[in-house]
Every structure is written in structure tokens, then in C-alpha cells.
Amino acid sequence: xxxxxxxxxxxxxxxxxxxxxxxxxxxxxxxxxxxxxxxxxxxxxxxxxxxxxxxxxxxxxxxxxxxxxxxxxxxxxxxxxxxxxxxxxxxxxxxxxxxxxxxxxxxxxxxxxxxxxxxxxxxxxxxxxxxxxxxxxxxxxxxxxxxxxxxxxxxxxxxxxxxxxxxxxxxxxxxxxxxxxxxxxxxxxxxxxx
Amino acid sequence: xxxxxxxxxxxxxxxxxxxxxxxxxxxxxxxxxxxxxxxxxxxxxxxxxxxxxxxxxxxxxxxxxxxxxxxxxxxxxxxxxxxxxxxxxxxxxxxxxxxxxxxxxxxxxxxxxxxxxxxxxxxxxxxxxxxxxxxxxxxxxxxxxxxxxxxxxxxxxxxxxxxxxxxxxxxxxxxxxxxxxxxxxxxxxxxxxx
Numbered sequence: 001x002x003x004x005x006x007x008x009x010x011x012x013x014x015x016x017x018x019x020x021x022x023x024x025x026x027x028x029x030x031x032x033x034x035x036x037x038x039x040x041x042x043x044x045x046x047x048x049x050x051x052x053x054x055x056x057x058x059x060x061x062x063x064x065x066x067x068x069x070x071x072x073x074x075x076x077x078x079x080x081x082x083x084x085x086x087x088x089x090x091x092x093x094x095x096x097x098x099x100x101x102x103x104x105x106x107x108x109x110x111x112x113x114x115x116x117x118x119x120x121x122x123x124x125x126x127x128x129x130x131x132x133x134x135x136x137x138x139x140x141x142x143x144x145x146x147x148x149x150x151x152x153x154x155x156x157x158x159x160x161x162x163x164x165x166x167x168x169x170x171x172x173x174x175x176x177x178x179x180x181x182x183x184x185x186x187x188x189x190x191x192x193x194x
Numbered sequence: 195x196x197x198x199x200x201x202x203x204x205x206x207x208x209x210x211x212x213x214x215x216x217x218x219x220x221x222x223x224x225x226x227x228x229x230x231x232x233x234x235x236x237x238x239x240x241x242x243x244x245x246x247x248x249x250x251x252x253x254x255x256x257x258x259x260x261x262x263x264x265x266x267x268x269x270x271x272x273x274x275x276x277x278x279x280x281x282x283x284x285x286x287x288x289x290x291x292x293x294x295x296x297x298x299x300x301x302x303x304x305x306x307x308x309x310x311x312x313x314x315x316x317x318x319x320x321x322x323x324x325x326x327x328x329x330x331x332x333x334x335x336x337x338x339x340x341x342x343x344x345x346x347x348x349x350x351x352x353x354x355x356x357x358x359x360x361x362x363x364x365x366x367x368x369x370x371x372x373x374x375x376x377x378x379x380x381x382x383x384x385x386x387x388x
Contacts, residue, residue: 111309112309114361115305115306115309115356115360115361122360122361122362125361126361126362126363129357129361129363130363130364134363145377147365148365148366148369148373148377149377151357151363151365151366152354152366152377152378152381154357155350155353155354155356155357155358155366156349156350156353156354156381157353158353158356158357159349159350159351159352159353159354159356160346160349160350160353162309162349162352162353162356163323163345163348163349163352164349166309166316167308167309167316167319167320167323168316168320169320169323169324169328169345170324171341171342171345172342172345172346172349175342179342183339183342183343183346184346186384187346187350187381187384187385190380190381190384191381
């Protein structure tokens, strides 16, 4: 316990200290090992303050990865509408985020860090997909092998992101988002349909 | 020019020297920039000796990336058979290679090196896909946007490889190849069908 213990909602550095504590926690314990309570303890604040700032563990992870958006903002609306449009909306949401310079830089950093680093670096990314992205999609698409199909959808998006933004191979590298959505959306939808 | 110049088919180190020269050439000039002739000159051998050992620039690249197989061995048979089975055969060929410990280590090294490194490290990988994999698939599937669909197929395979072998997310990480093929094959085929 340090002198920083206790609720300090008025301190402008508090949010930054929580993010810093979250980075440490996610790096040490992975997505699963980290907890709101543990991050709060490390930052010397009340858990309710962490929730006040970040809303959820997922959003806290996004902040700790310097992702200026939440996965819920992308996946939520895509999954919420009519079932026939999930593939297209998911593709559009995903690639629209990548088109924004800030998020693109953050996502590139996350992807390169996770894929190029040693095994430990990949762990938060693995658990984030396995415990947040995949089950969220799977619970909506349902049916046999929902987990498998949900992960295949995520894999396809990751693959196109790697080819378009990391390796930058034409004609996908510079195609407009509309054309990427038109190309990939129906194949994602085919996983939705099972 | 060095004293190593000239045809030396009997020297057991010659093959290794060619591979070494190829690595240097691919790193310096990328897949496109390197040539059989340039590699031969660098290794101090006749170009015909490079072809004798490696058959093609593609196979030389595979050797320089320490890939104990050639892409032609995988893509060739997959593309050669009936059109309706291309998706399944391509998936099976691709993942069967990844299942072999030697190639898996080499592919992991290539993928991690290309994705985690700086921009220059990604270049041979980019040109290898853009100038060998993509056009080979595109020329067989044909039709409008063949390049785009071929690259989308490669992207999907790369994405599943990343999730299954690099990040290792279940249930794709430990699913038998047959189940992966059953899952991904039809979606690849849908790109073939256009």
C-alpha cells in the first residue's frame, strides 16, 4: 500500500495512472489474469473509479493498448441489426476503424507487437480475442460450431488487415473500404449463416 | 569478381553459398529486385548452377527463407484439378504444410519476421505474395477482379495461420486439419466462384 491509496477523482493524472497500472497488469497476467480490482489496487484508487473512467475491462484493455476506441463500439452495432447484414456491417465497422490514422497506428502497433514479439507478447492479444471478440460474435450467430465460425470470421478480418495495412499488398492495400466490404462481407456472412 | 568465380558443381559448400548470396540479394532488393543472374554473380557461380540447384527464383526464395518446401508444391496441385475443388485443395495443401514441424518453424519465422520487423523486413514477403502467389492463383480462377479475389483468398489463409499457429486461439489452434479445411475451404471456393 502506498500514499496514493484512496479515491482521488479530482486528480487529472488519475486516469493516466490507471492506464499505466492496466498496462502493467495486462502485460504481467494477460487479459484474463488482469482484473479491475487489481488494477485499482495498483493505481491506488477505488475499483468504482476505474469503472467510472473506463466502463469495462474490455475498454480498459483498449485504453492500455492505446486504442482510441472500444471494440464494443465496432462489434456492438454490427451484431445488433438484422442477421443478413452482420457480415457486411462487421467488415465495414472493422475497416472504417482502421482507416482512421490514430486507431490505425494503435492497431498496427498492437498487431506487430503481438505477432513479432516473443510468446508472452502475444498473450493479451490472444485472450482479448478468445475471451471478448470470439464469444461476443459467437453468442449472436449461434448454431453448431458458433465459436469456430466466429473465430474464422475474426481470422479473415485479421488476415485482410495484415495484407492491407501491415504488408500492404495491392490491389487490397489501396482499394476503397466499400470495395473491401463488398469483397469480404459476403464471406463473413457465409460464416454467420453456418 | 573474386577467386570464387566459375562453375564449381563439385563443391559441397556451393549450394550453401548460393543460399547465402540469395538471402543477401532478397534482403537488399526484395523479391523483385533479386535475380538468378545477380545471385549467381554474388556467389561466384554460373547462373545455370543456381537453376540446377533450385529450379526457379521462387524455389531459391523458399530456400533463402529456410522453407523446406516450394510454394509450387502446394499451390500447383491445388490449382491443377477440377475448379469446384480448388478452395478445399488449397486449404488442405496450405495447412498440411504448416502441420510439418520443419516448415512450421520456417513459416513462423518468416511471418513473425515480416510482421514484427520494420518496413524493410516486410518487403520480400510482400513481393513474394504480390508477384508469385497472387498472380498464380489469379491466372487460374480468372474472371473480373481475379487479382482481388486471389489476394482475398491468400489473406484468409494468412489470417487463419496467424490465429491458429502464431496467436494460438481455440478452437482453431488445436482443431484437426480436416475440420479447418471443412471450415475455410468453402469460403475460399466462394472467392474462386466470384
